[in-house]
Amino acid sequence: MSATMDGLAGVLERVANTSSRKRKVGLLAEWMRGLGEADLVRAVRFLSGEPVAGAGDRKLSVGHAVVREAAVAVTGVSVEMFRMCHREVGDSSETVGLLREGGAAGVEVRLEEAEQAYLRLFQERRTARKVELLVGELGRMRPLAVKYFLKVITGNFRVGLQKKLVEEALAKATGRAGEEVKGASNRSGDLGLVARAARRGELAEVEAKLFHPLEFMLAKPLDEVGDVGEAGQWLVEDKYDGIRSQVHFEQGKVRIYTRGLEDTTAAFPELVEEFERVGGRGVVDGEVLAWRDERALNFTVLQQRLARKKVDAGVRESVPVVFVAYDLLYRDGELLLDRAIGERRGRLEEMGLRVSPQRRLGAVGEIEELFAAARGRGNEGLLLKREGSVYQAGKRSGDWLKVKRAYGTLDVVVTAAEQGSGRRATMLSDYTFAVRQGERFVNVGKAYSGLTDEEIRELTKVFRGIARERYGRVTVVEPRVVLEVAFDGVQKSPRHKSGYALRFPRIVRWRRDKSAEEADGIERVEELYARSLA
């Protein structure tokens, strides 16, 4: 029996109605287990927002305007009414699904039919025809299927951590190890392919592909110098205050991805030129830095580059950038994630790139001194990397330790923004922010902006675009914007949902390079709190 959009929609609705990650995975896995191979591949593609196999960078090009036009035609409400409902609901797919309940009951639609519909939408370049096609599909589907059919297009399921969830469910449904599925997904960037391989037991054969961002290995914060143990096992580098990036290159084609897994290639033409000259194929991990006189400039300088749509000679001159490489993940057909750090570093050094200086830690006592020296060079602190360790993609591993300022900073997500006063009366300048707790975000504090007026103005625009609700001066926003906040301590507090409050939080900067999923979790806050008691 072939699977239907209705079946998929039903299970996703149940997934949405539970907050337990385990249950979400279980529900999804149970449904996936009953699918034939072709349907499993389809379902996984849909869930990863890539319903058309092999579309690559090319998008479905079904934007909000197309969806709205189709919705109006299918549901018979006016544009004005649709807008009003959309404002109330906050999500266009859901709005259309809810409105669609007022119409014909609809019929079941097989995943295969949905896939063909996506393909037709993809192939059709004329907007008017796209609308027509969409009207046909939305009109014959059942309301709940409509909602999720559209969510695939908008790539927005709003259940959070979607990709990891799908990977786990896939592993569970096919009886494969989670690590195997994750590894194959990371190196190929193609969950559909991974689904097929998982079903067939051929995960090991899934090959690495370039030009999709691999997950980054992350460092754990080192809170106490004494925690490092044996000094000789650590390699020390400066921790830079730039944009962590991954450069993919192959015969003149170059792509730069950030940790938010966004493509920032266009912002850095000089880096593209540099990598065009490197022979062969490769994936290099490192940092993009604004750079002058052999040292990094302040992060805010670099941000000016990111904000630019067009990078002309003037901008290149006023904000020069470099790429400092510190790891090599792939080279000429070989994936190097599982090789020891020494080997990766050795091969990286052969490539003629600017490489982050590295030395072996002689004694634990040196850390303070090295830290001060790094700060003196305008860098953020230190990174300690364990000798012999492999590259653990997507993990915050104890094999990498970061040494930052004495009392920490946190990467937090803004959940609400409040109108300022005086000069900032027209702007949203005071932010309530949260850390992750499972798939939810729980508030830990509120800070009056330490950002520039220009940044606040820009953020205000962003917040208005992702506003969920307004209560007087306060606008509740979708948790998307990541800020780095510094603070003087952590205390228990019933005031915020997390149960904690940061002392004297102040905004250090807007982390445009990070997505909400990369914000710090409640565990980190708990850890800092526990440490403050010790």
Added chain:
Amino acid sequence: MELQYSREGIYVAAIDLWLDPQNSQGAAWISHAHSDHARHYSRTVIGTGISLELYRMRWPAKEEWGQELRVLEYGEEMEWRGARLRCIPAGHILGAAQLLIEYGGERLVYTGDIKKKAPLCGRETEVVECDHLIVESTFGLPVYRFLTREQAREEIAGFARECLEEGATPVFLGYPLGRGQEIVGALTGAGIRTAVHGAIAKYIPVYERAGVEFGDWEPYEARDLKGKALVVVPGMRRQLEATGVDVRVAYVSGWARVANARLRAGAEKLIAYSDHAGYDELLELVEGTKARRVDVVHGYTEVFAGILRERGIEAEAPAGARGRASEEEAE
């Protein structure tokens, strides 16, 4: 009939009667006992026996006021200053009623808060024909459509069972009067062990006297939270979450129709059941009355009046009437 709308309520000048006034007046009709409708001390208060009993519990008698409470039960009529008043079931909460006023050859119906689908507790709404209708529109947008009571019962009991089977404690947030008792009824009716918070439990005897049957339930106790469903007031959610007990929160409300309510209510499970009419119900209700003139009060008044006008009904959102109210009573 000439009507005066203000923040104080709706005043029918010809017969000197206020409809759900917001402060103390001469004579008032109360459509139901939620405190945004039945409040303060009007000299004469007219309502169903249940509404008046609940009103008295919430606004205890003050001897010096010399208030007169006049019972008008479903289907009954009374003469009032040259008009005939008739009480009609409204299905919003227990005791809720519409008022039909016949005066000078004209029929006016005031719905109060109302739903059209059968409620879990209380009488089903009757639709009566009239010339002039005053209707609420809390959910007057076409995205709002709600579960039937059978579906709601299943969802409520199903969620509770699933949680209990997994060793978690299901928590239902309900307002003290109306939703709370309906949830208790759905749970105990399905044989689920249920603890009820005092603010909700105190009205259960009124329901029982009105013939609503509840299975066994126990009073809520903070030190014993496992192995049963909890029905508590919304303000207790954080407190319960902080106990360390694995609580899973369900939000039963019309607002739960929309996924962003999950965040708003802090619940993981949404059950879109309301004691107000959904969009389709409202249309059905208005059309059923055959009213030529409709005044829309509460909620999406402008929007819903516009929708009615598109359907050829002379409708307006009177200026001065109270705007968008919350579905739940404000307590």
